[in-house]
Amino acid sequence: MKKNIELPGQRRKVVVVGAGSVGATYCYSLAQSGLADEIVLIDRNMDLVKGQVLDLVHGQPFFPTVHIRAGNEEDYSDARLVVITAGAAQKPGETRLQLLRKNADIVGGIAEEIAKRNCPGVILVVSNPVDVLTYVALKRSGWERGRVIGSGTVLDSARFRHLLSTQCGIDVHNIHAYFMGEHGDSEFAAWSMTHVAGINIDEYCPVCGQCSDWNKQKEIIEKQVRESAYHIINSKGSTYFAVGLALVKITASILRKQNSVLTVSAVLEGEFGLRDVCLSVPCVVSEYGVKRIIASPLPASELRALNHSAEVLRAAIDSLSGQE
Numbered sequence: 001m002k003k004n005i006e007l008p009g010q011r012r013k014v015v016v017v018g019a020g021s022v023g024a025t026y027c028y029s030l031a032q033s034g035l036a037d038e039i040v041l042i043d044r045n046m047d048l049v050k051g052q053v054l055d056l057v058h059g060q061p062f063f064p065t066v067h068i069r070a071g072n073e074e075d076y077s078d079a080r081l082v083v084i085t086a087g088a089a090q091k092p093g094e095t096r097l098q099l100l101r102k103n104a105d106i107v108g109g110i111a112e113e114i115a116k117r118n119c120p121g122v123i124l125v126v127s128n129p130v131d132v133l134t135y136v137a138l139k140r141s142g143w144e145r146g147r148v149i150g151s152g153t154v155l156d157s158a159r160f161r162h163l164l165s166t167q168c169g170i171d172v173h174n175i176h177a178y179f180m181g182e183h184g185d186s187e188f189a190a191w192s193m194t195h196v197a198g199i200n201i202d203e204y205c206p207v208c209g210q211c212s213d214w215n216k217q218k219e220i221i222e223k224q225v226r227e228s229a230y231h232i233i234n235s236k237g238s239t240y241f242a243v244g245l246a247l248v249k250i251t252a253s254i255l256r257k258q259n260s261v262l263t264v265s266a267v268l269e270g271e272f273g274l275r276d277v278c279l280s281v282p283c284v285v286s287e288y289g290v291k292r293i294i295a296s297p298l299p300a301s302e303l304r305a306l307n308h309s310a311e312v313l314r315a316a317i318d319s320l321s322g323q324e
């Protein structure tokens with residue numbers, strides 16, 4: 001029988017650094033998705049990795065075929081995607097930006113190691129504060145901009161779509177909507193891009209007529225999205241299910257070259273009049289990360305909100321080098 005020869009780079013190998021709640025949940029969802037040939041889990045806590053891998057491989061009879069194992073830094077050399085979830089989780093009452101200094105060293109060190117091993121793939125940063133850490137990973141890797149991305153507001157956009165779906169009584173799949181800017185307190189709803197059943201929300205609402213005061217409802221929904229993480233963290237300590245699925249969606253677009261439009265965090269180089277800061281805007285995501293940024297004109301209020309996010313993030317980046 002003819003032997004199946006696998007060319008280097010064809011194997012869809014995903015390395016996950018950080019075997020905590022987010023890393024493990026992502027592995028679990030990724031294994032079920034059938035997207036990866038191989039999933040490698042790394043953590044500085046060796047016992048944790050061992051336990052997570054055993055627990056996952058026992059599910060193999062129920063997954064599409066996928067090889068799951070514990071690994072180390074050598075695994076970066078042929079990974080198509082390295083997902084960084086390593087770091088400290090957000091504590092109740094702690095803002096994302098307070099986590100900055102703690103996690104910048106961890107993520108920066110990992111990015112440097114990935115680059116040193118000549119990884120041919122994409123780095124996807126998840127650890128918070130994700131926009132600043134994406135910037136740190138980009139700089140420390142020395143890679144071109146599209147290949148180092150953050151999960152950004154992909155999760156927040158999903159939360160937004162869920163709330164709109166509930167409010168409008170419309171299938172979430174018939175709602176297109178994005179949260180943009182910082183994955184954090186300054187993030188905002190891009191209402192100008194929000195469509196229900198293909199109709200811009202401002203035209204849809206009068207036709208629908210279900211809300212007595214739509215403008216008030218808009219404010220409530222936007223606030224709910226912004227505060228979602230705080231509510232979940234106060235109830236159960238951390239968030240991991242929805243973010244795990246958001247990461248699988250980003251992974252699908254990379255491994256399958258899907259060109260999905262996702263609000264990942266990417267460094268801007270003049271788009272929207274901003275540069276040298278990572279934040280979330282609609283991006284076309286494909287094999288090599290961000291292929292294109294969709295920099296369509298925004299109304300003045302949304303552009304102001306994006307600028308505000310950029311200022312918040314720039315201050316956080318500067319605080320790392322003591323320039324604040």
Ligand SMILES: NC(=O)c1ccc[n+]([C@@H]2O[C@H](COP(=O)([O-])OP(=O)(O)OC[C@H]3O[C@@H](n4cnc5c(N)ncnc54)[C@H](O)[C@@H]3O)[C@@H](O)[C@H]2O)c1
Pocket residue numbers: 017018019020021022023042043044045048085086087088089090103106126127128129130151152155183238239240243
């Ligand atoms: N971007 C998002 O949408 C989003 C959503 C949820 C959580 N998060 C973030 O994801 C991160 C992980 O959250 P979690 O709940 O899984 O936390 P967790 O504490 O459960 O897991 C973090 C893991 O990282 C490991 N780790 C720390 N330093 C390491 C290093 N140098 N190398 C390898 N492993 C290392 C720890 O041992 C731990 O197992 C946090 O920063 C959290 O804030 C981001």
